[in-house]
Amino acid sequence: MTIDQFIQALLDEALKAGIEAAEIYLSSGDRFRAMCVKGEITNYTVNATRGLSLRGLYQGKMGYAATEAFDEAAVSQLVEAVKESASLTEDEDVQEIYRGDREYPKADNYNPALDQVDEARKLALIQDIEKKALALDDRIAALNYNMISTSSGETRIVNSYGLNLKHRDNMAVCYVSATAKESGRVSTGSGFKVTRNFDELDADAIAREAVEEALFMLKAAPVPSGTYRAIIDAKCMPDMLGAFDGVFSAESAQKGLSLLAGKEGEMIASEAVTLMDDPLLPGGLGSQPFDAEGVATRTKAVIEKGKLTTLLHNLKTARKAGVKTTGNAAKSGYAGAVNVSPSNFFLAPGKKTLAELMQDMGDGLVITEVSGLHAGANAISGDFSLIAQGYTVKNGKKDQPVEQITVAGNFYQLLKNIRAVGSDLTFPGSAIGSPSVDVGEISVAGK
Amino acid sequence: MLKQDVAQAVLAEALKTGGDFAEIFLEDRLNNGISMLSGKVQSVNSRRLHGAGVRVFSGLQGVYVYTNDTSREGLLACAKRAALAVKGEKFYTAGNLKWTDVPNIHFIQEMPDQVKNARKVAKMKEAQAVLKEEPEIVQGSIGYTDSVQRVWIANSDGLFTTDTRVYTRMNVSAIASNGAENQTGGVSPGGMQGFEIFNSKIDPEAMAKEAAQQARTMLHAPVCPAGIMPVVIDNGFGGVIFHEACGHSLEATSVAVGNSEFCGKLGQKVAADCVTAIDDGTIPNEWGSLNIDDEGTPTTKLVLIENGILKNYMIDKLNARRMNMPITGSGRRQGYMFAPTSRMRNTYIAAGNDDNDEIIATMGDGLYAKKMGGGSVEPTTGKFNFAVSEGYLVKDGKIVHPVRGASLIGRGSVILPKIDRVGKDMQMAQGMCGSISGSIPTNVGQPMIRVSSMTVGGR
Known part of the structure; x- marks a missing residue:
């Protein structure tokens, strides 16, 4: 079975089994990762993987199941699991499968050139970074971490209302940590770069950033309490x-897990603070044209000059609050239930x-x-x-x-x-x- | 499952470019999770993970390639891709695979994948019923997870074996609120056990009471003062201090490449005399236990520190080559998406001779950390930090009142010699440990211990 046949069989089987509306979320991708220690390539890892989750409304409740096996047995297993999951769910909030928006924005999160960079060049980069870092100063004893990773993937949402969306995403990450030693003291410093343009990975700059921090920290000491x-x-x-971004989620607020519940329109921060959620930020790592429910995304201020303008919503929380979704439905991995999460989230x-x-x-x-x-x-x-x-x-x-x-x-x-x-x-x-x-x-x- | 003839062919393919060792790890795993909020089931989620990884060594180089496609063609493609990254000078052939039966030391009475979800929900509701009656508790969040992981491991030394790991865990988290402030309390026991764990280790009502008590206590607690002071850390999850301050730095992952402050210290004194620390994968049905590790090696009980002297590191196959030392059955990984490396299992400070009351009575002014939250460490420098989830201020040897928001920081090699009391009642607690080979179940443990001085973060 091809993946498209699998998806069709799954949606057909779900409707036949009495599920009122069904949707698949498919995430697939390739990843490359390697580290370099003392000139040698270690932790060389390559993979091509995919995972699919099915969700469906059954007797008014949303059920979920996920798989990484794509055989015929998986079709009926998923459908049965979704029905059981929905049957046990007691969440009274109304949930829905989305019929789609008329238009979707363009999001800049894929650079085809990055997928064409060959492995030799990636390995050469980390070998070069190690050489350069060690050459910068005698006190640099080693790189305790020196990693390059590239990933490229695709997300698809297909549902029984005929919605069929996909977008691609790729990125390269280089992370280096240098160890400095001097008269019995040890310190570390890090340098890193995340980009969709491999040419921006500058071995000199990354090595220098890690080395300078490690050397500076050699003489570090606590200050008095x-x-x-x-x-x-x-x-x-x-x-x-990032540790506190959950407090801006309407889901957390509605569950009594955020002290920002009901504070829309109030001053919750100083006037110096404007907090943006911008899924359309050029080159942003969280850029995306649609959210995990297939809703078109848009840019908004969450805090404007200190005032809380909106919490972040998905369809369920928005309906409960009587507002329009902000397009912030998210999933933690393909298998997770739909929750709420920011896209590109930053202080202006x-x-x-x-x-x-x-x-x-x-x-x-x-x-x-x-x-x-x-x-x-x-x-x-x-x-x-x-x-x-x-x-x-x-x-x-x-x-x-x-x-x-x-x-x-x-x-x-x-x-x-x-x-x-x-x-x-x-x-x-x-x-x-x-x-x-x-x-x-x-x-x-x-x- | 993994067929013998397929495994043999995959290993042969993997060694074609001169690799000297090859291994295949195939996993089929069913995870099941239920979440409940305010007594209502929010979601029931089942997930079948399925995939395999091929690993090839050439000297000290390790290559790992993984896929969800576990057909013969898919696995051969994986092996070919791994071999592509290896350029050995000599050619090795894979040994003939010979089936090895793994003796099971973790007896499971009721496989969780055979238990109806409704029965699991019923257990969660027992906890909720108690939470609902607890004063000042405004919200209860309860989770249930189980997992059945079947693995098949074959390698070019001729090993061919399989194992099944069964995990069941529940967590209860309570939020106490006075309208302006929220505080939380939580417990999350689990084991390498099936649903029968509810007959012994998991008592939903007791969990709810404990979580509620902790949240309420913290709601009324003032903020912990900052400073340097003696700290008493209670048993159970208190063992996270050893896990972070020392355990990670004794994993070959750090030691083999010179990134640990305990490098080259075997046989040397690294802790106070009263400290003996053990990493034991053999305890029946414990959360961090195994039959075999994820490289197919039978698990072991390993003394890390004996009366203050460093005795052993935890070592996996690849790092054993770097260190020129034997493996210790410590090769672990979250699943097929990770190459294995040396990791902790059930790691604890062994029981000592001191009396709990005396430990606190003679501490002077300081902090009694009754419950710990999580923490982290940077093994290169040994700098660790962790959160105190339920703490009490001690004045002149007497517990005065609870304090919130405390954290403990320090360096492993500095803290270990400062442990001056070790109590008698060792207990373990369950955690998920994250590191380079993913997130895995580990136990931490200790009796009550005292550190003569530590930096306590607060306000």
Whole structure:
């Protein structure tokens, strides 16, 4: 059976079995990944995979099932599983399969040239990065991580109302972490680049970024515990935003999992804050013409000058709230149930450079990295307490490297405390971006 | 399933360009998940994962190619693709495959894929019924998951075998709220067990009570103060400290390439005398246990640290070559989408001699971390961090009041020598551990321990 025959057989069988409307979501793709350690290529991994999920309305409820096996047995297994799933579901919110929009926007998320880059060139890049990084400074002991990965895939949505959508997506990721050693001290620094244009992967720049950070951090030390004026830089702020992006989901709000429920129209952040969800951002990693329910996507501000303008919706949450979907239906992988997620999600840039923000701050800290977000950031309470590193700022200038501190606060409060948003909008490796942000005061545990 | 003649042909194809070892791993897995919110089933999702991977070694080079197409042609194409990346100088032939029976040490009474979902939902509702009655609890979220993973492994050393791994787990999460603030509490026990786990390890009502209590306690707790202080970490999930601060840095994944602060320290003192740490895959029906690892090697019980002395690393096949040391049955992966590497199984600090009451009474001022959340580590530097999900402030050896929002940070090699008390009551708890070969079930564990000084993050 070809995949198109499989899809048709599945939709036919579903309707025959009494499912009122059915939809398949198919994700397929190729991926290449390799690492280089001491000149040798390791972790060389190649794959071509596909997965399909079927969802269907049965007796008014939505059922789900997914498979990676595409034989005839799978057709009836999926249909039966969808019926059982729907029968057990007690969610009273009305769900639907979408009939489609008249027009879909164009999203820039595929570069055919990237698929043509040969493996030898990818391997040569990481071998080159390792050589260059080691040559930059005697104190660089090794690269503890040095990876190139490319992926190219296609998403399809086909349903029993005749909707038939597809879009392609590809990207290359290069990530490097360098280890520096000097008189018994060890530190690391990272460099990376995510792009759809392989020519933008510059071995010199990536190696230099990792090496400079590792060397700078060699002398890092904790600062005394206390309250500090702080800027979270553009490499780090997107991680913070990503840990809490769920609070902007109408699904979380309707389930009582977000404190933003019912706050549309209210000031929830300082006037310096405008938060965008832009699925049509040129070259954005989260760019897409339609969402996971097949709804045409559009650009909107979620926070405009501090005011919450909208939460993010899919069809179900929008119907419940009596509004129009924002086209933010999403799935975590092909097999997941439809939920809500941002596309390209970022704080709109302001006018000042990071240097100017530092100048305005005078004395304080710039936080360049936080870790342990999956454990130390609680999206339900908004509380965070995170291991961090960065540097001190003295009289507006970069001073000493700082590590082994924690920063603690509350995300909802942080939004209100933001004094200024910088001009250096960065997407450091995902669809979530931010400029450097002056967050006012922050609690620090150190020495 | 994997047929012997197909496996033999695939291994031969994989070695055609001079590889010196080849392996095929085929997986067929059924995952089943149910989620419930406020007592209503939100979704029931079943997913069949199916695929295979071919791995070829040439010296220290490892190549891995995987696919969903497990037909003979699909697997041969996979082997050919892997061989393409290898340029060996000598040619090796695959040994004749010989069937190896795997002795099963994890007896399953009721396979979860044979249990109707309605019975699973009924168990979730038992927890919900309790949550509904708990004061200040405004929302309950309950999840159930089970998984039956069948694997077939064949390699050019002649190994040909199969194993079945069965997992069942439930989680209850409660949200306490006063309208302006939310706090959460949760528990998530599980095991390498079938539905019979509800007769022993999983008690839905007790889980609901525990989750509600934790959320409520945290709602009324002030924020933890920041600073350096003694920290007592309770048993069970408290063992995540060893997992992050030390366990990951003892995996060959880090050690073999010189990226661990414990490199070259075998036989040396790395922890206080009272610390003995073990990684054991052989405990019947435990969450992190195995019969064989994902390279087909029987699982083992491995002493990592004995009375403070570093004894062993966890080592997989490829890293065994780099380190010139034997494998330890620690080669694990999430599934066919990952090449295996050395990973933890059930990892714990063994029971010691100290008395829990004395441990707290003699700590002075500090933090008692009763329940831990997750954490992470950077093995190269040993820098770790984790979250305290239920903590209490201790003054002059007495527990004063709960505190929220605490986190613990430090470096593994610095913390281990500072463990000055180890209690008697070792308990394990279940977690999902994420690393280079994916997300896998592991247990953490320990008795109550005390660290004489640690950086506590708070406000």
